[in-house]
Amino acid sequence: MRTTGKPLAxxxxxxxxxxxxxxxxxxxxxxxxxxxxxxxEQLILGQITLLALENAGYSVEDxxxxxxxxxxxxxxxxxxxxxxxxxxxxxxxSHLQHDNPLTESQSxxxxxxxxxxxxxxxxxxxxxxxxxxxxxxxxxxxxxxGIQTLSQLGAYQSTHPEQxxxxxxxxxxxxxxxxxxxxTTYGFKMKEDKTIVMDNAIVxxxxxxxxxxxxxxxxTDGRIQAFGLVNIEDDKAFxxxxxxxxxxxTEFADKNPKLVELLGQIAxxxxxxxxxxxxxLVDIEQKVPRDVAQAWMKDVGLLP
Numbered sequence: 001m002r003t004t005g006k007p008l009a010x011x012x013x014x015x016x017x018x019x020x021x022x023x024x025x026x027x028x029x030x031x032x033x034x035x036x037x038x039x040x041e042q043l044i045l046g047q048i049t050l051l052a053l054e055n056a057g058y059s060v061e062d063x064x065x066x067x068x069x070x071x072x073x074x075x076x077x078x079x080x081x082x083x084x085x086x087x088x089x090x091x092x093x094s095h096l097q098h099d100n101p102l103t104e105s106q107s108x109x110x111x112x113x114x115x116x117x118x119x120x121x122x123x124x125x126x127x128x129x130x131x132x133x134x135x136x137x138x139x140x141x142x143x144x145x146g147i148q149t150l151s152q153l154g155a156y157q158s159t160h161p162e163q164x165x166x167x168x169x170x171x172x173x174x175x176x177x178x179x180x181x182x183x184t185t186y187g188f189k190m191k192e193d194k195t196i197v198m199d200n201a202i203v204x205x206x207x208x209x210x211x212x213x214x215x216x217x218x219x220t221d222g223r224i225q226a227f228g229l230v231n232i233e234d235d236k237a238f239x240x241x242x243x244x245x246x247x248x249x250t251e252f253a254d255k256n257p258k259l260v261e262l263l264g265q266i267a268x269x270x271x272x273x274x275x276x277x278x279x280x281l282v283d284i285e286q287k288v289p290r291d292v293a294q295a296w297m298k299d300v301g302l303l304p
Contacts, residue, residue: 032259035072035081036064040282040289041131041220041275045085045244047293048302052262055303069094073247076121082252083263088112088126089242093177101177101240105130108241122253124263126243127270133177133239134219138207139230149235153214154186166190167212169200177240178216185238204229220272222280244270269300 032053036046046064053060063081066072069090075081088105091112092098102108105126113123135150147153157164172178173195183189196212203215208227217224219231246263253260278296281287297303 031059031061032083032256033061033063033081035066035075035084037069037072037084038065038067040222040279042085043289044275044278044282044293047290048266048297049083049085049246049263051290051294051297052266052302053259056258056262058259076247076249077119079249083246083248083259085244086123086247087131087242087244088123089132089240091116091123091245093240099176103237103240105241105243109243109245113245117250120250122248122250122260124246124248124253124260125267126245127267127275128243129220129270129272129275130241130243131218131220131275132234132242133172134217134224134231134234135182136204136207136215136217136224136229136231137213138210139228141213142230142232147232149233150182150186150238151235153232154188157188157190161189161191162194164213165194165196167196167198167203167206167215169203169216170197172200172216173197177238182238185236220275220279222276222278222283225276225280226284266302269302274300 034046034049034053036042043064046062050060050062050064063075066075066081066084069086072081072084073086073095076084086095088108089101092102092108096112096115102111109123109126116123135153137147137153142148145156147156166179168179174180179190179195196206198206200217203212203217204221204223204227206212207215207229215229217229223229224231244267246267248256248260274296278292281292282289294303
């Protein structure tokens with residue numbers, strides 16, 4: 001006996017309505033809003049995070065490029081963003097407003113992590129790279145003078161006060177974790193006419209072009225490699241620790257354990273060599289942060 005399609009219509013209608021009801025009752029997929037500060041290294045970290053979350057199936061919104069540490073921190077606290085990478089030294093000295101710099105990476109991380117939990121912020125496992133202040137010289141000159149450590153530089157400067165000029169920015173001349181503390185720790189004193197104050201962005205070029213012999217900078221800047229400079233070892237651990245850690249709100253972390261695990265896996269692979277190379281590719285070779293981040297993630301097995 002041939003059947004007709006008519007009896008199926010009510011059944012199809014019931015199935016359709018049921019499907020709509022189920023869809024309507026299901027919670028909408030939460031979008032993870034990823035922030036960052038506005039400079040190269042932070043833009044790279046933001047893109048690494050976006051790419052990793054996208055690959056893991058998360059819906060994401062790119063809110064990177066916020067100008068200033070306080071503004072991006074505020075965006076996290078007010079739920080405008082859900083995650084960004086902050087530096088432990090910034091957390092300790094700026095956000096938590098301590099006066100005593102912490103120079104050992106693990107102890108700085110633990111101190112910031114434990115105290116900031118009271119503010120509802122979780123500091124996820126920190127990355128090995130340390131973007132702290134650094135003292136730089138041209139590699140060839142450092143080798144010719146036999147200077148590898150700041151102790152050696154301090155000793156040389158004390159006996160040859162007229163020979164080396166030091167390019168610094170204005171902030172570095174006044175900070176306790178800048179030139180004054182550096183001189184005290186390493187036992188030397190820069191002469192006023194040998195201290196050249198300029199914008200930090202110009203220091204690297206000034207060293208490259210022999211306008212100064214010593215310069216202050218940031219240890220993971222790509223221009224160090226590009227301009228033939230070298231970081232002088234801080235052998236007395238004077239400069240504060242500035243290791244990056246993904247910051248999320250505590251309640252967000254509790255709801256997203258897989259995301260927390262994923263960010264920890266990323267952090268473990270971010271060493272000084274990796275971030276310096278990525279900074280170099282963006283700043284010197286003018287590559288796009290997302291492209292640089294993607295290539296690195298493929299190289300280390302974070303993306304297929």
